[in-house]
Amino acid sequence: MTYELDRDTAVTSLGDGRYAAELAPGWVVGGGVNGGYVLATLANAVAAELGALVPEKQHVDPFSVTSHFVTPASPGPAVVTCELVRSGGRFSTVRATLSQEVDGALVPRIATHSTFGNLDTAHDERSDAEAASLGLALEPPVLPAPEDCLDSQDAPEDFKKIAPLLDRFGTRFDPPTAAWRDGNPSRRGLIQGWFKLADDRPLDPIALLVVVDALPPVTFDLGMPGWAPTLELTAHVRARPAPGWAIVRHQTRTVAGGLFEEDCDVWDAGGRLVAQSRQLALQPR
Amino acid sequence: MTYELDRDTAVTSLGDGRYAAELAPGWVVGGGVNGGYVLATLANAVAAELGALVPEKQHVDPFSVTSHFVTPASPGPAVVTCELVRSGGRFSTVRATLSQEVDGALVPRIATHSTFGNLDTAHDERSDAEAASLGLALEPPVLPAPEDCLDSQDAPEDFKKIAPLLDRFGTRFDPPTAAWRDGNPSRRGLIQGWFKLADDRPLDPIALLVVVDALPPVTFDLGMPGWAPTLELTAHVRARPAPGWAIVRHQTRTVAGGLFEEDCDVWDAGGRLVAQSRQLALQPR
Numbered sequence: 238m239t240y241e242l243d244r245d246t247a248v249t250s251l252g253d254g255r256y257a258a259e260l261a262p263g264w265v266v267g268g269g270v271n272g273g274y275v276l277a278t279l280a281n282a283v284a285a286e287l288g289a290l291v292p293e294k295q296h297v298d299p300f301s302v303t304s305h306f307v308t309p310a311s312p313g314p315a316v317v318t319c320e321l322v323r324s325g326g327r328f329s330t331v332r333a334t335l336s337q338e339v340d341g342a343l344v345p346r347i348a349t350h351s352t353f354g355n356l357d358t359a360h361d362e363r364s365d366a367e368a369a370s371l372g373l374a375l376e377p378p379v380l381p382a383p384e385d386c387l388d389s390q391d392a393p394e395d396f397k398k399i400a401p402l403l404d405r406f407g408t409r410f411d412p413p414t415a416a417w418r419d420g421n422p423s424r425r426g427l428i429q430g431w432f433k434l435a436d437d438r439p440l441d442p443i444a445l446l447v448v449v450d451a452l453p454p455v456t457f458d459l460g461m462p463g464w465a466p467t468l469e470l471t472a473h474v475r476a477r478p479a480p481g482w483a484i485v486r487h488q489t490r491t492v493a494g495g496l497f498e499e500d501c502d503v504w505d506a507g508g509r510l511v512a513q514s515r516q517l518a519l520q521p522r
Numbered sequence: 523m524t525y526e527l528d529r530d531t532a533v534t535s536l537g538d539g540r541y542a543a544e545l546a547p548g549w550v551v552g553g554g555v556n557g558g559y560v561l562a563t564l565a566n567a568v569a570a571e572l573g574a575l576v577p578e579k580q581h582v583d584p585f586s587v588t589s590h591f592v593t594p595a596s597p598g599p600a601v602v603t604c605e606l607v608r609s610g611g612r613f614s615t616v617r618a619t620l621s622q623e624v625d626g627a628l629v630p631r632i633a634t635h636s637t638f639g640n641l642d643t644a645h646d647e648r649s650d651a652e653a654a655s656l657g658l659a660l661e662p663p664v665l666p667a668p669e670d671c672l673d674s675q676d677a678p679e680d681f682k683k684i685a686p687l688l689d690r691f692g693t694r695f696d697p698p699t700a701a702w703r704d705g706n707p708s709r710r711g712l713i714q715g716w717f718k719l720a721d722d723r724p725l726d727p728i729a730l731l732v733v734v735d736a737l738p739p740v741t742f743d744l745g746m747p748g749w750a751p752t753l754e755l756t757a758h759v760r761a762r763p764a765p766g767w768a769i770v771r772h773q774t775r776t777v778a779g780g781l782f783e784e785d786c787d788v789w790d791a792g793g794r795l796v797a798q799s800r801q802l803a804l805q806p807r
Contacts, residue, residue, distance in 0.1 A: 374778060
């Protein structure tokens, strides 16, 4: 069986660091294609390029991916252009841009750098022991059981029509952070819940790039419905996730000057912090 | 009068998006040149390039700068290569790499994308009013007066020899978060204090790129002295800072797998959040 995410983020080498992709209509939300999905597609190209250039290093996992969203992506063909910046012993950094053809010209959608390594071998035992002795690890929020949370797929039909993306996810919102669905946003700037992919594809480091952008904009909880375009999103993958329900939290602390930051933390089913991201986004108009 | 930061981050156009810089020895700390200083130098080149390419847009301020630190920079000549990714109405995105010549080859030090705009005009009045009505703004920590804090320049002479950087800053540490200086780290993963440049140069958006990397690694407060190399640092400038003492806070919440994130928040003298950054860094060995 092929999972949706694998099928829809597949890339094909065109040589010279160029990869062809096909952005699928199932990941559309509102006017554009979901940013995390575009990022995972691009990351597949980066992984393939590193596999071709420095196969012996096994730099297969994204540690940090920084993305500037310069224009909104559309469903359809796309090309990812990769260029190796530097390959060291533990990490390799690749510059990659995903572009789409518009009226015969190649228009950049996201411009990125990614630092890849290997989550299984990058760290050393001494630092692991030291870290464990500190006990410094961001704790997940305490949530009601998934069956007591609100299913993101229970959305009005007319909303689902413009957001086929909802069918890709099995998000269950923590009820107090989803009261905006009933017109009562908490105004705390917090949305959290359980997360899995709808077809139960197990999460892995590249899928975490989707997870960090899977919840609705945290501005929904501030009484600002509408599209909140991302200017820039940086994702850090901190560990390989264990199977099962993940927990995702989106939070903002400062809305000012027409912009807000959206911090996302993701924990795996074992309660381990596996990814963090921050995006700078435009306040909905 | 010329301030140190302006003199030491000056760039000269070489044409074709290339800019010459000279990294000054005064910004060295331990084995390398301070990352925030290198970033400010690069940002000056990006600002110059945008001033040359799209002068009418006045995209003079960094909103988001994402930087992958691929090799440590040294004092001496450097070149910044800029390439415009996309210029829109409110924002322009530039890809820029700062490199240095080593044995006749140009070696990249930091590989970046920057989204610039104009902090005075990017936002609209309606979103400002909406944001104000929310009252959502990260509050600065309450600190003792600067004169009751610990001067970062009061360091042992042998330490100051390997860290001339200390003479550039007028940092005053909040005492409980600087007890590592006496061998008693709090182990909370928190360092905070007042900040100004030593020569009282007023802070501006580009100087904030220095401020977010101006405190020692937060691992000092975890009982891990030593160099904590940055893999990647993303800085967001949120507002133009008011004159006077800034407040800077460095914090980590998860040390694991040989890595930690270091979050930095900066407030201006009026208590307004003016910059945020997160870096992913290697735990000191």
